[in-house]
Amino acid sequence: MTADGTSVQVPDSHDNRAHYGLPATQPAVDAPPHSRALLPRIHVMALAEHKAHTIRHVALERPPTYPAGTLARELCRSLKEGHLLLADEGFLDPAAQAVARANGTDLLWRIHPTSISHDIAHLPDGSRLCVLHENPRKVRVIQPSPPAHEDGWNPTLLTTTVLDHQAAPAADLTALSQPHWRLRSSLATIGPGTPQVLRSRWPEGVEQEIWGHLLVQHAIHTLLYV
Structure with missing residues (x-):
């Protein structure tokens, strides 16, 4: 979702x-x-x-x-339960995250690197387990690879509550996050101007x-x- x-x-x-x-x-x-x-x-x-x-x-x-x-x-x-929610940075406040997790939903959203409090462990797929400043719950952070034609590219990080790197490898989650749906664009296609x-x-x-x-x-x- x-x-x-x-x-x-x-x-x-x-x-x-x-x-x-x-x-x-x-x-x-x-x-x-x-x-x-x-x-x-x-x-x-x-x-x-x-x-x-x-x-x-x-x-x-x-x-x-x-x-x-x-x-x-x-x-x-x-x-x-079983849903995976994709959202942008700032969309989900801690209370909303708690509601989603209580329903058995996992999350995948973007954060700024400064949101990370500290690392816990590095995983074989290149992702790492971390703790964020605004939420003590453990999350998994993925650093997307920079495009070959862009120097000094500093993207936001992908963060997910799916901690099992074998069930959801970093490459799969990165690919999943690319085609992000935009409500504004959807409304514009049928709007009057x-x-x-x-x-x-x-x-x-x-x-x-x-x-x-x-x-x-x-x-x-x-x-x-x-």
């Missing part, structure tokens, strides 16, 4: 602004007038099958006071429109994969 999140702009109506708030980031002073407008945004996080990209679960951020990590924890509750802006001027309509887009995306990828 793979997870990704994005935010979608919605019309700046009174109802939408009251429900979703406005982005904290201010536009540049010298930005073109048409790009200086601050629009409310709805945050969407989705869980999909890694190869087919068919969506299995979606979490929507409703009021702007939603605590950080709430969407990730909601998605992780739908994971099952770039950047995508929804049309509904009230929150109930916004969520209905989001679900409509996601249903179409799910149907398209189901047909492409069969």
Whole structure:
């Protein structure tokens, strides 16, 4: 399974602004007038099958006071034993990781090298067992090989809760992590423009429109994969 999140702009109506708030980031002073407008945004996080990209679960951020990590924890509750979840650095907070692990799900995500507290052991496949600063649980870290044409390449590290290097060799996990699904790209293929802006001027309509887009995306990828 793979997870990704994005935010979608919605019309700046009174109802939408009251429900979703406005982005904290201010536009540049010298930005073109048409790009200086601050629009409310709805945050969407989705869980999909890694190869087919068919969506299995979606979490929507409703009021702007939603605590950080709430969407990730909601998605992780739908994971099952035997699943492997691929996610980017910063997607999974420790609480979300705990929810996933309680369901029997293993994780594969990216971290910055500074996230590692210390090494425990080096394994025959080139990976190593480590402990991260933010989580005392033991994890396995994989250093992807740099492309031959790039000097000074300093990638993020792959981290996984699959500790058995024989069951899941480092090379297999590295290859699996390459074709990462992007929710933003999936929405853009069926959206009305770039950047995508929804049309509904009230929150109930916004969520209905989001679900409509996601249903179409799910149907398209189901047909492409069969």
